[in-house]
Amino acid sequence: MDLSDPVKTLLFAFLIILFVVWLLKRQQVQKGRLPPGPPALPLLGNLFHVNVKAPHKSLVKLSEQYGPVYTVWFGTYPAVVLCGFDTIKEALIERGHDFASRYPLPILHKASEGYGVIASSGERWKQLRRFSLSTLRNFGMGKKSIEERIQDEAQFLVKAFRNKKESPFNPDFLMRCAASNIICSIVFGDRFEYGDKEFLSLLEMIADNGRILSGPWVQEKHNLDSEFNYKNLLMTTMNLFLAGTETTSTTLRWAIQILAKYPHIQEKIHQEIDEVIGSSRCPSIEDRSKMPYTDAVIHEVQRYADLVPMNLPHMASNDIEFRGYLIPKGTFVIPVLSSVLKSPSQWEKPDSFDPNHFLDKNGCFKNSESFMPFSAGKRKCLGESLARMELFLFLTTLLQNFVFNPVIDRKDINISSVLSGILHIPHMYKFCAISR
Template sequence: MDLNNPGTTLLFVLLSILLVVWFLKSKQPHKGRLPPGPPAFPILGNLFQMDIKEPHKSLIKLSEQYGPIFTVWFGRCPAVVLCGFETITEALVERGHDFSGRYLLPVFKRMSNGYGFVFSNGERWKQIRRFTLSTMRNFGMGKKGIEERIQEEAQFLITAIRNKKETPFSPKFLLNCAASNIICSIVFGDRFDYEDKKLLTLLELIAGNSRDLSSPWVQVYNNFPKIMDFLPGTYKKLFQNGANMRTFVKEMIQSHKESFQKDFPTDYIDSFLIKMDEEKHKPNSEFIDGNLLLTVTNLIMAGTESIGVTLLRAIQVLVKFPQIQEKINQEIDEVIGSCRRPTIEDRAKMPYTDAVIHEIQRYVDISPIGLPHMVTTDIEFRGYLIPEGTCVVPVFSSVLKSPSQWETPESFNPNHFLDENGHFKKNESFMPFSAGKRICPGESLARMELFLFLTTLFQNFLFNPVINHKKIDISPIRSAITSMSRDYEFCAISR
């Protein structure tokens, strides 16, 4: 910082004054008997002890010194950190109700105001989540109906890749199109052509949200929201992009309202509108416009980004390790052949492919730190007293990359999910969808998408790198709430 610049000096002085005033006004004792943790700076908390590009690694390193449960401070707010399979399972699964709250970090509070099913709590969360799960099942999640949609979308994806005529291209855009169309067909009732302006707009908004949420500035904002609101910065793009996303969804909801037929619901929005009509005279109903808007936004964001990123990382991994791609191709040829579409029933006969897909999810670790939980009442946990409303941060990377749970945690190894006879084996430490009561409601849909999309892709193509396959870096660019992947071009050679 150049303090010789009068403007910079003035900004520094104003920021210092704001920090001191905010600290003096907000300083208050904290009840409870929290786990010990690293010493925190006044005002700043443990901000400077975090790697802003990969905070999960900082937390895992701290757990080596302070144990699997410890406390860090975000500004003046404490957060209890959970590391390791046993600790996270005990908290989120065995005592799931106590840890089922959602702590609203300032950035999420500003973007959602507690609406929707991801960032809500209490009765609102219970009702919206129950309704969402039931409605998604009604529209085929986990059933034959949605399997056929994925198979159909996979063929659109194959056609789009064939149109590249084996020239180098990045598959990122097309994979995101395919993934988005599955959740769009459930929520909006239809898919989009890959050139459709609405789909292009939607994907741009989703990419912007994910990119901005992974910015180090988000961590700074969560520590000092009241101060940051007064200051300029690139982080403000996140809120503008979020507003644009909500405007897009509002327009889709409005078009549904205009063509709505109560007796013929075709998608999630129609079903929600029916529920709103049924409860319009019910005081304090949770089926209101705010929850519809944010729940649809939650579904579209989660259903597009997580699947699209995992598919992209899968191709990168299998190109980097051509011997694994070859073994998958061999299993596809033996079980499915080249004439028919893959089905979900094939998965039981393809243990190696299933193991590779699981290992991809474990290894790429796209959500190394879960969205923060919150204890719903004062609780005793492992000898500590955690007060109601305390933020709880589960570090799922500490499970997916734990040396005690995996033979080679830092290496890509499909044998993690294969027994000595080559049969698929489950591992209870496999937690890519979170765990407990806040586990991703679309887990079964995601598992089906990953299997059907990937087997269809490798049934039709051999993916070759443009650069030497050994130079492909499959580590993320940065990992915070989500993992940002690198981008490479490949040639898709017809098989």
């Protein structure tokens, strides 16, 4: 190489520095007895071992060769990958305190700067989680009052579907409106019309992972140990909107798409709705225990959709002795939920949509420890009970009123994901909502 060229010299020096940093970091983490994994290239790490379009599948595949606990390198940074039900249960539930910290992925840190209940760790996270849970409960999560809000919103959703007059449409936007309105009713005390300009602006901000509107919050500047400052409370509110809108509406999209592809499953739900609820009243959460098939279908939608396949990033909270290895404090940890939700050892037909995964031989609903769409342990989704209520009430209300038919041939509906990053995103299709 001609080093007389200053640009080439600078580039060469930069590469040397990166290489030295990589070697030092590798030597440092090797002192921690990280688990073995695929051989990594200097600087690039295991880039060529991971399919960027479906990274979770690559990680599950690597676990078949390197075991349920192994190390991959993202550039110069190591990550410990956890696969399989037993491993993830041990790490997140039995040893939850050790793995409860949140790794500051650049994409998350850029959006949150470490503020808010999702991105924070340590004492900040503990305070914000306690505050969020108590606030959600005070505003009705898990109570009759929030059920009534969801029932009312479901009727607005039915009205919006009827306005399509059975012509083809993509239901995604309307379902995002409905899901977001539940969070609006909790945070702002009221819902918005689906055409409201401010509401549309809010939805756009949520979709862009941007700012949200927020009313005034209490500050505790006098308490140096308190995490109730403006940035934390604003970001926590934003977290509620992002999680409460996108996850619920995306799961409903998966459900409509799957039911349109499999009309015999949709028909069984219609029959159960007619037998238990009828057409003269709204579905209630009490109906769920009397509707095992519908409950099984909703659970199977969540299992099959595998919405957050690699979980949100975890981090070792301290130096951890785990299964014969020493994971240093601050190490990136990836509990691959997909390895549980799609495990052949846990499910009879892991790659197929089959509600029988949640039904016993008598047709009664049966749950499974391996059902982890909300994650598990201390970092389990704090809005789980709200999401479960929304999914049941929204879906049963829609199916009480409509039959969903696809515009294209059913066999051409692709129920695999079109994008697989932090979220599994389904393909986009139009459907006809035919009144029953």
